[in-house]
Amino acid sequence: MLTFTTVATKGGVGKTTLTANLGGLLADLGYRVLLIDADVQPSLTRYFKLAYKAPNGLTAMVMSGSLTTDCISYAEFPPQEFEGDHTSLNVQGGFLHIVCSDTQREDSPLQIWLSNQLDRLVRIRMVLSNPELRAAYDVCIIDTQGAVGHLQDAAVNAADVLLAPVAPDVLSAREFVDGTIKLVNRHEAAANLGYKVPAIQCIINRTENTVDSRTMSQLIRDQFIEMRGRVNVLSTQIPQAVAYKKGATSQVPAHWIDPVKVGDSMHSLLWELIPNLVGTFAPNHRAELSPALAALHVQPQEPEGPSTASESEQQ
Ligand SMILES: Nc1ncnc2c1ncn2[C@@H]1O[C@H](COP(=O)(O)OP(=O)(O)OP(=O)(O)O)[C@@H](O)[C@H]1O
Ligand SMILES: [Mg+2]
Numbered sequence: 110m111l112t113f114t115t116v117a118t119k120g121g122v123g124k125t126t127l128t129a130n131l132g133g134l135l136a137d138l139g140y141r142v143l144l145i146d147a148d149v150q151p152s153l154t155r156y157f158k159l160a161y162k163a164p165n166g167l168t169a170m171v172m173s174g175s176l177t178t179d180c181i182s183y184a185e186f187p188p189q190e191f192e193g194d195h196t197s198l199n200v201q202g203g204f205l206h207i208v209c210s211d212t213q214r215e216d217s218p219l220q221i222w223l224s225n226q227l228d229r230l231v232r233i234r235m236v237l238s239n240p241e242l243r244a245a246y247d248v249c250i251i252d253t254q255g256a257v258g259h260l261q262d263a264a265v266n267a268a269d270v271l272l273a274p275v276a277p278d279v280l281s282a283r284e285f286v287d288g289t290i291k292l293v294n295r296h297e298a299a300a301n302l303g304y305k306v307p308a309i310q311c312i313i314n315r316t317e318n319t320v321d322s323r324t325m326s327q328l329i330r331d332q333f334i335e336m337r338g339r340v341n342v343l344s345t346q347i348p349q350a351v352a353y354k355k356g357a358t359s360q361v362p363a364h365w366i367d368p369v370k371v372g373d374s375m376h377s378l379l380w381e382l383i384p385n386l387v388g389t390f391a392p393n394h395r396a397e398l399s400p401a402l403a404a405l406h407v408q409p410q411e412p413e414g415p416s417t418a419s420e421s422e423q424q
Contacts, residue, residue: 110143110243111383113250114268114307118288119281120255123274123314124148126353126363128252129156131272131382133362134375136186136203137391140247144207145170147233147264148254149220151210157184158360159207166209168219171232171263176242182207187361206246212260223259230299233267257292265296268307270382273340274314274347277325285311286332293339309340310382315349344405345377368394377402 113131115124125148132142146153147167154166161183170180184205212219223229236242237249251264265271275285289309296306311333313326326346333342352371356363364372372394380387390396397403 110237110246111248112237112267112269113248113272113382114264114270115250115252115272115274116261116265116292116309117255117273117275117285118257118292119275119284122255122276122281122285123312123347123353124255124272125152125156125252126357127272127274127312127314127347128153128250130353130356130362130364130371130375131379132205132248132250133157133186134364134379134391135248136184136205137362137364137393138386138389139203141203141245142205143242143246143249144205145233145249145251145264146208146210147251147260148210149212149260150254153252154182154207154209156357156360157186157205157207159183160185163209166211168211170208170236171219171260172222174232174235175239176208176236180208182209187365220259223263229259230262230266230304233263237267262295265292265307266299266304271307271309272312272382273309274312275329276315277313277317277322277329279325282325282329282332285329289340306339311340311342312378313342313346316346317349343378343381345374345381345402347374347378364391365393373398373402377405381405 115128117124128144132144136142144153145167159182163178163180163182165180166182167180170176184207186205223232226232228235233251251267253261253264273285273289275281289311293306293309296304300306311329313329316322316326330342333340348370350363350367350371352363352367355366359366364375368391372391376390376394377398
């Protein structure tokens with residue numbers, strides 16, 4: 110099982126959108142996906158229509174140190190009212206399970222409880238290290254709040270890969286560079302105690318076809334040259350598209366709303382994050398990327414199940 114955690118110290122940059130849409134695309138490709146909403150504002154919890162709402166969620170999972178069935182909600186996938194073509198969706202049996210956020214406020218019992226736990230940094234990693242859980246899911250994606258805290262630390266520490274969306278504007282870029290350096294430094298301090306600092310993959314999100322957007326995207330890439338080895342800016346950029354809002358409103362992944370533009374960029378993003386998925390398409394996709402996006406990727410290979418670039422490099 111591969112674990113991604115979305116992070117950004119700035120709010121509203123697309124963490125939840127990215128989590129829901131990557132999760133939706135993976136489930137559509139037939140993978141077994143576990144989403145964990147580790148944000149005190151439960152946006153991911155509300156993103157998908159639930160077929161089953163479990164009585165418990167994040168609080169019980171973190172406090173007990175294990176993921177039991179009373180904490181696992183199921184997304185209705187695809188939702189019954191979806192007006193698109195049901196027959197071509199989700200034909201391969203993937204699913205989305207969700208650990209819902211129930212922390213509500215910054216001073217929730219979970220945050221207070223965590224602040225007193227000496228092992229708070231490894232609480233979520235501990236949950237996800239359970240062999241049965243790892244066999245039950247292919248990919249886990251954890252959504253976090255845009256603020257530093259014990260919950261964010263635990264979610265970061267549980268990740269194999271950190272996904273960090275950034276908007277191509279000056280304030281976001283500055284905040285991102287400062288925030289990311291602080292985050293990396295804090296976790297590197299913990300690395301001295303034997304913890305692994307996950308690789309950070311930066312995704313430029315909401316690009317527009319303007320000179321300003323292109324200039325800022327380039328600036329973000331240039332800034333990160335200094336941080337090479339710690340932060341990688343992905344080649345795939347996610348354009349601004351109305352389908353993301355429409356998807357959230359209809360409680361479906363955005364590539365179902367716009368299989369061409371959004372479908373292309375989400376596939377491209379997924380392939381860059383998990384190279385052995387290159388060449389695999391969601392059932393309702395048109396089965397080819399635009400030439401520009403296709404050029405970013407090597408020739409299609411036979412999929413062998415998810416594993417990331419960083420994992421394959423380690424082997
Ligand atoms: N590529 C995109 N194109 C258009 N709209 C987008 C895109 N990415 C995100 N959005 C929109 O931006 C808004 C904020 O996104 P989202 O909620 O995912 O951010 P967040 O980082 O999770 O925010 P928070 O810090 O509040 O948790 C949402 O309305 C979402 O639909
Ligand atoms: Mg969010």
